[in-house]
Structures are given as C-alpha cells and as structure tokens.
Amino acid sequence: MRILLIEDDPVLGMAVRDQIVADGHGADWVTRLADAAHAVHAAAFDLILLDLMLPDGRGSDFLKKLRSTGDATPVMVLTARDQISDRIAALDAGADDYLVKPFDLFELSARIRAVGRRYAGNPNPLVALGDIEVDLSARSVRRAGQTIALTAREWALFEAFVQRPHQLMSKPQLEERLYSFDAEVESNTIEVYVARLRKKLGADVIETVRGMGYRLGTPGGGA
Amino acid sequence: MRILLIEDDPVLGMAVRDQIVADGHGADWVTRLADAAHAVHAAAFDLILLDLMLPDGRGSDFLKKLRSTGDATPVMVLTARDQISDRIAALDAGADDYLVKPFDLFELSARIRAVGRRYAGNPNPLVALGDIEVDLSARSVRRAGQTIALTAREWALFEAFVQRPHQLMSKPQLEERLYSFDAEVESNTIEVYVARLRKKLGADVIETVRGMGYRLGTPGGGA
DNA sequence: TCCGGCCGTTCAGGTGGGTGTCAGCTTGGC
DNA sequence: GCCAAGCTGACACCCACCTGAACGGCCGGA
Numbered sequence: 001m002r003i004l005l006i007e008d009d010p011v012l013g014m015a016v017r018d019q020i021v022a023d024g025h026g027a028d029w030v031t032r033l034a035d036a037a038h039a040v041h042a043a044a045f046d047l048i049l050l051d052l053m054l055p056d057g058r059g060s061d062f063l064k065k066l067r068s069t070g071d072a073t074p075v076m077v078l079t080a081r082d083q084i085s086d087r088i089a090a091l092d093a094g095a096d097d098y099l100v101k102p103f104d105l106f107e108l109s110a111r112i113r114a115v116g117r118r119y120a121g122n123p124n125p126l127v128a129l130g131d132i133e134v135d136l137s138a139r140s141v142r143r144a145g146q147t148i149a150l151t152a153r154e155w156a157l158f159e160a161f162v163q164r165p166h167q168l169m170s171k172p173q174l175e176e177r178l179y180s181f182d183a184e185v186e187s188n189t190i191e192v193y194v195a196r197l198r199k200k201l202g203a204d205v206i207e208t209v210r211g212m213g214y215r216l217g218t219p220g221g222g223a
Numbered sequence: 224m225r226i227l228l229i230e231d232d233p234v235l236g237m238a239v240r241d242q243i244v245a246d247g248h249g250a251d252w253v254t255r256l257a258d259a260a261h262a263v264h265a266a267a268f269d270l271i272l273l274d275l276m277l278p279d280g281r282g283s284d285f286l287k288k289l290r291s292t293g294d295a296t297p298v299m300v301l302t303a304r305d306q307i308s309d310r311i312a313a314l315d316a317g318a319d320d321y322l323v324k325p326f327d328l329f330e331l332s333a334r335i336r337a338v339g340r341r342y343a344g345n346p347n348p349l350v351a352l353g354d355i356e357v358d359l360s361a362r363s364v365r366r367a368g369q370t371i372a373l374t375a376r377e378w379a380l381f382e383a384f385v386q387r388p389h390q391l392m393s394k395p396q397l398e399e400r401l402y403s404f405d406a407e408v409e410s411n412t413i414e415v416y417v418a419r420l421r422k423k424l425g426a427d428v429i430e431t432v433r434g435m436g437y438r439l440g441t442p443g444g445g446a
Numbered sequence: 447t448c449c450g451g452c453c454g455t456t457c458a459g460g461t462g463g464g465t466g467t468c469a470g471c472t473t474g475g476c
Numbered sequence: 477g478c479c480a481a482g483c484t485g486a487c488a489c490c491c492a493c494c495t496g497a498a499c500g501g502c503c504g505g506a
Contacts (some may be wrong), residue, residue: 118482188492191495192494195495210492
C-alpha cells in the first residue's frame with residue numbers, strides 16, 4: 001500500500017513513517033496541508049494518515065475539501081486525547097477511522113492492516129485521463145468505453161505513470177520500478193514497453209522528453 | 224544524485240563515500256564544517272549527510288545556518304546512539320532524516336534511495352520568479368500560465384540558476400555544472416544556452432554581469 | 447511428452463531533434 | 477574610436493529514441 005502521512009511533529013512523523021516502511025508499505029510524509037494537497041493531486045494513495053492540528057490549517061478542513069472533490073481514499077485521523085470536538089468534526093467530514101495520541105506503533109500497524117483488508121474488497125475510485133479510465137485496484141484500463149488488456153509488464157509501467165501524473169520519470173527510475181532494483185537490464189526495454197503502451201492506448205498517453213525521460217501525456221487534449 | 228558527506232572519522236567516511244559511489248551517485252567528502260560551508264556555497268547538492276560531532280563545531284549549528292539562508296537541500300543526520308538531545312536539536316534545526324551509528328551500509332543505501340524517491344515524487348514547492356513558476360521535481364516551467372518545454376541542457380542550466388537565486392555564477396562554474404568536470408568545452412556553449420533560455424523564457428530571466436558571469440534576473444520587475 | 451501461443455527481452459536499422467561549433471555582429475568600457 | 481566581451485543565427489553531426497522482427501522461456505492443453 002501507498003500511504004500519505006500528514007504530520008507536523010518531526011519525532012512522531014519520523015517514527016510513524018519508519019513503522020509504515022517497516023510494514024512493507026510506501027510512505028510519503030508531508031508536514032503541511034499545502035504540501036498534502038499537492039501530494040494527493042500528484043499521486044494516488046491507498047490510505048491517508050491525517051493529523052488534525054497543523055501549522056497551516058485544520059486537518060478536518062482539508063478532509064472536507066478532499067471529499068468534496070469525490071476522492072474516497074480512506075483517511076485515518078490522528079488526534080490528541082483532548083481534541084474531542086475536532087475528532088467529531090473529522091468523522092463528520094468523512095474520516096474512516098481515528099487513532100488517539102499517544103498511540104502504540106503496533107496498534108498503528110494493526111489498524112493499517114485492517115484498512116488494507118477493507119480496502120481490498122472495495123470499489124476503487126477510477127482515475128480519468130481524457131477518455132481513458134483507469135481502475136488501479138482492478139488493474140483495468142478502458143479507452144472510449146473499450147476495455148484494453150495489458151500484460152503484467154505493460155501494466156506495471158503504465159501504473160507508474162498514472163500514480164504520478166505530472167512527474168517526469170527517467171529511464172533508470174522506471175527500470176528500478178519494473179525490476180526490483182538489483183536485476184540489471186542492459187537494453188531498451190523501457191522504450192519497447194512505452195511503444196507498446198502507445199500502440200494499445202494511443203500515441204498521446206506518454207510524452208517523450210528527450211534526454212530526460214518520459215511523462216504522462218494529455219490524451220484527448222484536456223488537462 | 225550529488226551527495227555531500229560531512230564526516231570527520233576517516234574510516235567511516237571512506238566507507239560511506241565508497242558506498243555512495245557504488246550506488247551510482249556523486250560524492251563530495253569533507254571533514255570540517257568550514258569546508259562544508261565552502262562546498263554548499265560552491266555547488267548544489269541533492270542530499271547532505273551530516274555528522275553531528277565535528278572538530279570545528281556542532282553539525283546542528285551548521286544545519287541551522289544553512290536553513291536560515293533558505294537552502295532546502297535534504298539533510299540526513301548521522302548520530303551516535305546516545306546523542307539524543309543533539310538528535311532532537313538537529314530535527315528542530317531542519318534535518319529530514321537521521322541514521323544511528325553504527326549503521327549498515329545497505330540501510331544507508333536504502334535511505335538514500337528513499338530520499339531520491341521522496342525528492343522525485345513529492346510535491347516540491349513551486350519556485351516563483353515573477354510570473355514564472357518552476358517545479359523542480361516535475362522539471363516543468365510555466366510563464367504566465369503557459370508551460371514551456373525545455374531541452375535537457377537548457378533545463379540543467381536553468382536549474383543551476385534557480386537553485387541559487389541570488390548567486391553570481393561564472394562561465395567556468397556553469398560549464399563544470401553542465402559537463403561532468405572533465406570534458407573540456409572550448410567554445411561559447413554557455414553563452415549560446417543563455418541565449419536560448421532568454422528566447423524561451425524572456426530576456427529578463429538571466430542577467431549578464433560583464434566580465435564576471437551570469438545571475439538570475441527579476442522577471443516582471445518584482446522581488 | 448510434445449506442441450502452440452503468449453509474454454518478455456534483445457537486436458539492428460532508420461530517423462529526427464538536440465547539441466556544439468563557428469563566424470559575424472552588437473554592446474559596453476575606456 | 478578601439479578593443480574585448482557578449483550575442484545570435486545557421487549548420488552539420490551524432491546520439492537518443494523508435495520500431496519491426498525474431499528468439500527463447502513459460503505454461504496450458506492435447
């Protein structure tokens with residue numbers, strides 16, 4: 001799972017992040033709501049851990065805004081023991097769970113696993129790119145209503161782009177993503193798979209930036 | 224990535240430096256804070272590994288001073304197990320991560336990769352220069368809302384200016400940055416690329432200081 | 447066990463855009 | 477007005493990239 005941690009306390013934040021990584025998940029850690037907004041815009045997360053008191057605003061407001069955009073990512077709120085009213089506000093705003101500080105890290109792991117189980121059986125938000133629909137949990141892609149079959153490698157590559165829409169990714173980065181960063185690949189595998197994705201999904205799905213890498217394109221012309 | 228290692232222990236320093244190089248990154252190794260200050264002044268790093276106990280001062284003071292100049296380079300602190308108070312001081316001073324000695328070199332590699340991913344995948348604060356927006360992680364530049372495509376070399380040069388806004392940079396300095404400091408370039412390449420950037424981004428992005436070098440300008444007149 | 451299809455990977459040939467170089471021109475200092 | 481430093485348009489080369497094809501391994505079915 002990929003988890004976004006929004007927490008301004010450096011000590012707690014680091015501890016939680018390390019625990020997440022130790023549990024085998026991916027962790028992105030930000031300390032301000034502005035950065036968090038950026039992050040959810042740039043990538044798809046499976047879970048968001050949200051502190052309520054942040055330097056640039058209240059977590060519940062962030063959550064409310066997130067829900068209003070139709071984003072259904074599970075959110076677990078981290079609260080201090082005395083912030084009861086805030087906690088209720090968070091639940092009302094659409095939080096899925098909460099954890100009272102100070103909490104045990106094992107407790108955290110257990111809750112995250114629980115979310116994972118719940119999440120696995122749930123319908124996933126569809127990611128839309130022009131006339132392309134992507135279902136990250138079902139691993140299916142449709143263009144103009146037509147479901148398109150992708151092989152394992154093709155999907156792995158495509159997913160890397162979808163998860164960070166505006167990001168430029170170099171070939172070494174993509175190789176590290178497709179092959180568990182030890183297996184050396186000494187050929188133009190990435191180029192070939194980019195070509196195959198373009199053939200299946202349309203030439204405009206992936207944009208080449210010469211000398212630097214690739215980036216998700218704008219199918220259909222829209223943002 | 225280019226990494227600055229600040230560590231006075233010769234054995235550990237050498238081991239860490241070799242590991243960094245083995246991981247495919249560039250490593251600069253200094254043993255004193257005075258040299259470190261020199262290094263960050265002279266070049267831009269993607270990551271700084273900082274020992275806290277150094278012969279000529281405390282690492283946390285160095286870090287605090289670095290942050291006060293607006294430098295946001297990720298810093299990973301290397302600490303002994305018992306320097307808890309120093310560790311907290313370092314985090315407060317703006318460290319992004321820490322590693323407790325003695326640490327495994329594989330652990331070090333993993334953390335460095337994590338920094339790379341975080342750096343690459345994270346919402347980077349957009350740098351604003353008048354009406355120009357720069358996203359260092361996405362490698363995108365927009366002027367007045369219009370995204371402008373830069374080639375690899377153009378970006379490399381522009382990035383050099385953006386990363387140190389008020390600094391004057393001589394042509395040899397810039398050449399060293401664009402070409403990995405051995406390849407001799409015997410022509411006016413820098414002048415040519417400065418011209419290309421000006422044509423794409425506007426004549427006022429880069430300012431010429433006759434006989435000395437170039438400096439980031441003040442597009443739009445502001446700041 | 448053999449066969450056939452599918453997937454992943456590699457290779458070679460072709461192409462276009464980026465890059466570096468140069469020559470001539472402009473600008474600024476004295 | 478002279479000279480040095482910087483600017484700019486043009487151009488040829490080269491390499492990053494694209495693409496079609498072929499090879500080998502894996503797996504399921506006969």
